[in-house]
Amino acid sequence: MFFGNITIDWNLAAKSFTPILMGGLKYTIPLAIASFIIGLVIAFTMAMCRLSSIKLLQWIARIYISIIRGTPLLVQLSIVYFGLPELGINISPVNGAIIALSLNVGGYAAEVIRASILSVPKGQWEAGYTIGMGYFQTLRRVIIPQAMRVSIPPLSNTFISLVKDTSLASTITVTELFRRAQEITATSYNFLLLYSEAAFIYWIFCFILSIIQNIIEERLDRYVAK
Amino acid sequence: MLSVQDLHKSFGDHHVLKGVDFSLDKGKVLVIIGPSGSGKTTVLRSLNLLEMPDKGSLKIGDANVLFGKRLSKKAVKQIRQKSAMVFQGYNLFPHRTVLENVIEGPVQVQKIDKQEAIQKAKELLEKVGLREHIDKYPHQLSGGQQQRVGIARALAIEPDLLLFDEPTSALDPELVGEVLKVIKALANEGWTMIIVTHELKFAEEVADEVLFMDQGTVIEKGQPSGLFHQPEHERTKQFLSRIR
Numbered sequence: 372m373f374f375g376n377i378t379i380d381w382n383l384a385a386k387s388f389t390p391i392l393m394g395g396l397k398y399t400i401p402l403a404i405a406s407f408i409i410g411l412v413i414a415f416t417m418a419m420c421r422l423s424s425i426k427l428l429q430w431i432a433r434i435y436i437s438i439i440r441g442t443p444l445l446v447q448l449s450i451v452y453f454g455l456p457e458l459g460i461n462i463s464p465v466n467g468a469i470i471a472l473s474l475n476v477g478g479y480a481a482e483v484i485r486a487s488i489l490s491v492p493k494g495q496w497e498a499g500y501t502i503g504m505g506y507f508q509t510l511r512r513v514i515i516p517q518a519m520r521v522s523i524p525p526l527s528n529t530f531i532s533l534v535k536d537t538s539l540a541s542t543i544t545v546t547e548l549f550r551r552a553q554e555i556t557a558t559s560y561n562f563l564l565l566y567s568e569a570a571f572i573y574w575i576f577c578f579i580l581s582i583i584q585n586i587i588e589e590r591l592d593r594y595v596a597k
Numbered sequence: 598m599l600s601v602q603d604l605h606k607s608f609g610d611h612h613v614l615k616g617v618d619f620s621l622d623k624g625k626v627l628v629i630i631g632p633s634g635s636g637k638t639t640v641l642r643s644l645n646l647l648e649m650p651d652k653g654s655l656k657i658g659d660a661n662v663l664f665g666k667r668l669s670k671k672a673v674k675q676i677r678q679k680s681a682m683v684f685q686g687y688n689l690f691p692h693r694t695v696l697e698n699v700i701e702g703p704v705q706v707q708k709i710d711k712q713e714a715i716q717k718a719k720e721l722l723e724k725v726g727l728r729e730h731i732d733k734y735p736h737q738l739s740g741g742q743q744q745r746v747g748i749a750r751a752l753a754i755e756p757d758l759l760l761f762d763e764p765t766s767a768l769d770p771e772l773v774g775e776v777l778k779v780i781k782a783l784a785n786e787g788w789t790m791i792i793v794t795h796e797l798k799f800a801e802e803v804a805d806e807v808l809f810m811d812q813g814t815v816i817e818k819g820q821p822s823g824l825f826h827q828p829e830h831e832r833t834k835q836f837l838s839r840i841r
Contacts, residue, residue, distance in 0.1 A: 494688035497647050501682040502702030502754055505670070512705055516692045593734070 380561060387555045387565055394551035395572050398465070402547060403534045405469050410476025410533075411526075417481035422488065432481065439478025445539050447471045452543040468540035472533060480529050487522035488514060520591040527584040531577050538573075548572060598623040598789060599644075599758060604653035604664075606639055613639050614650065615813040621806070623757075624787045628800040628821075631810035632836060637793045640810070641762050644791065645680045646673055658757050680758040681751035685766050687743045689735040695722065695746050696731040702754040714753075721749040725779050741772030745779055752783075759783065761792040777803075797840060801825050809833045 420432035439447070451474075452467035462470065491514050499509030541550035552569040556562050600620040606613050613636045621627050629637040642648040644655065650664040657679040662672050681702075690698050699718040703709040709717075722728050725745040727738075735743050744764060751759055761780065765773040777799050784790060784803050794800055800807060801821045809817045809824065809832075817824060817833045828834050 492688075494684060494686055495690070497682070498684065498688035498690065500647065500677060501645055501680075502750065503674070503678055503706035504702075505674070508705065512701065513690055520692075 380559075380564060383555075383559055383561055384564060384568060387552070387559075387568060390555070391548060391551045391565070391569055392572055394546055395548035395576065398540070398545055398547035399534065399537045400576065402465070402468055402472065402537045402540060402545070403530070406472035406476055406537075407530050407533055409469065409473035410480055411484075413473060413477025414480035414484050417477060418484035418488065421481065421485050436478050436481050439475055444471070444475050444536055445542065447475060448539055448543060464540070464543045464545045467543055468537070468545050472536065472540075475536070476529060476533055480526060483522055483525045483529065484518070487518040487525075490521045491517045520588075523584065523588050523591065527580070531580055534576055534580065535573060598658055599791075600656045601640070601644070602654045604640065604643060604650050604655070606636075606643065606648060606650045613813050614643070616653070617810075617813070617815055619808060619815060619818060621789065621791065623789050625805040626784045626788075626790045626792065626803055627806045627808060628804035629791065629793045629808045629810060630795070630797065630800060630836075631816075634812075635810040636813040637808075637810045638762055641760050641791060641793050642682075644758070644760055645677050645682055647682070678754075679756060680760050681754050681756040682760045682762065683744070683747045683751050683764050685763040687735070687740070687747045687767070689743055689746055689750070691735050694732050694734055695727060695738070698735070698746055699749050699753045702750065707754065718749070718753055721752050722746075724752075724782075725749050726775070739772060740768045741775045744768065744776045748776075748779055748783075757789060759788050759790040761790065761794070763793050763795065765794065765796060795840070797825070797837070809836065811836070 417432040417435055420428040421436075423429060448468065448471040451471040452462065452464065455462060455467075488510075495513050495517065496509055499513040504512065537547055538549040540547050541553060544550070546554070549569050552565045556565050559565070598621065602618050604614050604617040617636070617640055619627070629640065631637045639648055643650045644657070646668075649668070652665050654663045655661065655676065657676060660672075660675040660679055662668055662676055690701065693701065696715065696718055699721060700711070700714040703714040703717065704711050719728065719731065722731055725748055727742060727745055727749070730738060730742065735746065738746065744767075748764075764780065765776050768776065773796070777796065780790075780792070781799075781803050792800070792803070804821045807819060807821050807824045808815055809828070809830075811832050817828060817830050819829075824833065825837065828837060
């Protein structure tokens, strides 16, 4: 029997749990949060360019979004971390990860933000204009608060994907959650146990995030007809 | 206080306004009637530049613009400040309470002190009969109540001119009366108003002047007693007989 000898090394499991979790708390989560915030700024800017009446801005945003969505994150990460030093630009692994992940989020979330802004009825813009607001004031006071409600579910997906995508930073030596697990397997060879443990911690993180998502959605729902 | 000259507007190949002229004195109520597609809503929306006419001129009080080239932001703002719009679909801000809807313009645009704006908003909401609903969200109100909030929101910015775009068309029949009553009260207070409506009986009661439009032009303009009962033009007669 191939499965004959499964014994779980509880001792290893217990000993490795804290370092792997700490990798998550010290790198995975901060990396995800930083990249998400910077990514949203990029995404919002790109969404505004896409919605602009200026053709040049529209095209810049289109090309950016197309490149980000059309290339693998692992390749983007490698270009930033391994490629840029050839141009004399040296970046630390953590900064490299933040740059690549932010650019990636920027591309994906741009379309989410654009779509959620477009989902607000035209009459809301008109209502803003007729009480004397300009474009940006209407956007800020009238459109964005409503677009936010629409964008929470897809942006939550983006964030949850991002948390998992940070595992790719292990390839550029960031000692985040998965890299910690890898390092321990290098001496113990207990792949099944340690990678399952890593998977379990990712799942816990994402589970907590989906609870937070629900709370935010409920809060923003108070003005929506049921 | 208002004059419109030779207003033209096309949407693609469709020539919606083919030279519209009219004027209105301060304190008067003008009602625009006409079949759908006549351009009456486009005229109204042109007055606060929700539609940008291709040609013609518009003067409201001391602000005036000449259409044809791109208007400066300042010119657009000046014209828009003169009027406020009440929409067919209310267009209230769903994420703000009734009170917040009404003070949004005064506080955010006119930079009036918030407490002062709240005080004034409460008075306006009292006037439209919604004093006890100020903390509700729009979706908690009936259509008639929502439209009255829309009216209060328009009044709050103290415009020189009130524009009503088919204010009762989206309402259930039993809710029309409460909204029309408020509009009539405003007319009696001396507000200058332009109303696009299909409510002919109401139009006759509230209007100082009536404009009948068809196919992008003004067919006939006159006092309600004359236009409704002895229309001069065949087209006006047809329209009135069909709608009655």
